[in-house]
Amino acid sequence: MALFLTERDVEQLLTWPLAIAAVEEAHHELASGMASDLPRQRTRLPQTTLHILQGALPALDAIGYKAYTSNRSGVRFLVHLYSASTGRLRAVIEGNRLGMMRTAAASAVATRLLARPEAKTIGVFGAGWQAAGHIEALATVRPLARVKVFARRRDQLTDFCARMSERMGFAVVAAESACETVLDSDIVSTVTTAATPLFDGDWLAPGTHLNAAGSNSLIRRELGEDVLRRCALIVVDSVETALREAGDLFPLLEKGRLQARALRELGDLICGRRQGRSDNQAITLFESQGMAIQDLAVAARLDELARQRGLGSEVAGGE
Numbered sequence: 001m002a003l004f005l006t007e008r009d010v011e012q013l014l015t016w017p018l019a020i021a022a023v024e025e026a027h028h029e030l031a032s033g034m035a036s037d038l039p040r041q042r043t044r045l046p047q048t049t050l051h052i053l054q055g056a057l058p059a060l061d062a063i064g065y066k067a068y069t070s071n072r073s074g075v076r077f078l079v080h081l082y083s084a085s086t087g088r089l090r091a092v093i094e095g096n097r098l099g100m101m102r103t104a105a106a107s108a109v110a111t112r113l114l115a116r117p118e119a120k121t122i123g124v125f126g127a128g129w130q131a132a133g134h135i136e137a138l139a140t141v142r143p144l145a146r147v148k149v150f151a152r153r154r155d156q157l158t159d160f161c162a163r164m165s166e167r168m169g170f171a172v173v174a175a176e177s178a179c180e181t182v183l184d185s186d187i188v189s190t191v192t193t194a195a196t197p198l199f200d201g202d203w204l205a206p207g208t209h210l211n212a213a214g215s216n217s218l219i220r221r222e223l224g225e226d227v228l229r230r231c232a233l234i235v236v237d238s239v240e241t242a243l244r245e246a247g248d249l250f251p252l253l254e255k256g257r258l259q260a261r262a263l264r265e266l267g268d269l270i271c272g273r274r275q276g277r278s279d280n281q282a283i284t285l286f287e288s289q290g291m292a293i294q295d296l297a298v299a300a301r302l303d304e305l306a307r308q309r310g311l312g313s314e315v316a317g318g319e
Contacts (some may be wrong), residue, residue, distance in 0.1 A: 001316075002070045002088075002091055002092075002314070002315050003307065004091070004314075005091060005094065005302060005303075005314070006312075006317060007096055007097055007120065009093075009306060009311045009312050010097045010098050011097055012309075014097065014298065016136060016137055016297075017031075017033045020101055020105045020109060020141070021037040022102070022297040023061075023109055023297060024270060025104050025297055026291070026293040027106075027237070027266045027293075028155065028267055030267045030291075030293060031265065031268050031271045031273065032267075032271065033034060034058060035056060035172045035293050036293075037053075037238060037292050038054050038055060039053075040052065040216075040244075040289075040309075047071060047072075048066035048069050048071045049071075051070065051125070053102050053290070053291065053292035054175065054292050056084055056293075056296070057084070057293055057300065058084045060296070060297060060300040061083050061090075062081060062082070062084055063083070063312075064080045064081045064296055064299070065079075066079045066292055067080070069311070076096075077094065077099050078094060078095055079091075079092070079299045081093065081100060081291045081299040081300060085201065085319075086172060089213050091302070091306070092315060095295065098299065098302070099171065100133045101271070101298070102297075103130060103137070103294075104134065104136065104137035106286075106294060107189060107286060108137040108138055108210060109141075110266060110286035111141050111142060111211060111284035112141040112142075113266075113270070113276045114269075114284040115186065115187050116209070116277070116280055119142050120146065120186060121144075121186050122147050122148070122187040123147045123149075123175070123181035123185035123189070124148070124181070124188075124190075125150055125188075125199075125203050126190065126191035127157045127195075128191070129318045131151075131260070132164060133174075134189045134191055134213070136168070138169060138187065138193075144168075144178070145171070146170065146173070146263050147164070147171070147172040149161055149174070149175060150180070157174045157313065158174055175178060179199065179200075181199070182200075183307040184207070185206070185208065186208065186209070186211075187208070188208060188210050189210070189212075190222040190223070191213045193214055194220065195219060195223030198223070199227070200227035201230045204227065204230055204283055206281040206283065207282065209277075209283075209285075210231070210283045210284065210286065211286050212285065212287050215247040215289075216289045220248075221248055221251075222249045225247040225252055226247065228249070228252055228258065231272055231277070231283050231285040232282040232284065233264065233285065234258075234279065234284075234287060235263070235265070235266055235285065235286045236264070236265060236268065236287050236289070237290070237294075238289070239263050239265055239267070241289045242287060242289060245289045246289060249287060263299050
């Protein structure tokens, strides 16, 4: 029988090491030609938009999709995992926490490959759930000692920093400005829904690594052209997806100032096919749009763990 896993089940099962390992394997399989992934498709109505990401990881006996709706009342995620060998339904998984952790896990993989080993100070734009996930995930791959956070709502920011400082055991402080967030940061992560660039490129110190995780449509922009021009290396999860969705990259691509062949895929770095950071002075960028194979790789592991531990409830449709 197929399993239905709730958010509570996912919370009990999913850890950062598991999420990071799953996302890394998904990109390794894609780079090796053993996985497939289709860019996000959207069906839009005035009130609600349906988003679907689909793909397959035969090595994990996984094929399926994530579907989610966005509406003024909120966003609702479900991952549908099928057996690649039999076509049978394996699991349906509530995907809010799963999606947050796989997004941050992708940034953690990129950070491990691209950020300087001694990086310990990060600047974060955003004070929501995704920002919290990024701090936790990056702390898994780098010895963080200080985090500066900037967000529009000061009351939310103050509460966020207090909670994260207690949870993480190191200083998570509210930055007074975007400039303060970026200056002297070894890593800068943006996890917002911004439509205009968040900071100036001149503020970036040599050797900074950037994770941009919020610009997954052409109407969103977290990074300006001045930031991109300073990047010696731009890594994406998928070139095909980036060319369709990366609002940060689109202006330079449209003007011909950035060529698709200059973009490197995360999986190629994992496989060693392409070089990552070239020196300690280079500014690097991971531009993240999100992929179905990331969700499916995590979902496949959750399905196995849930069955081992007796979690989840059986649903019809798996026979």
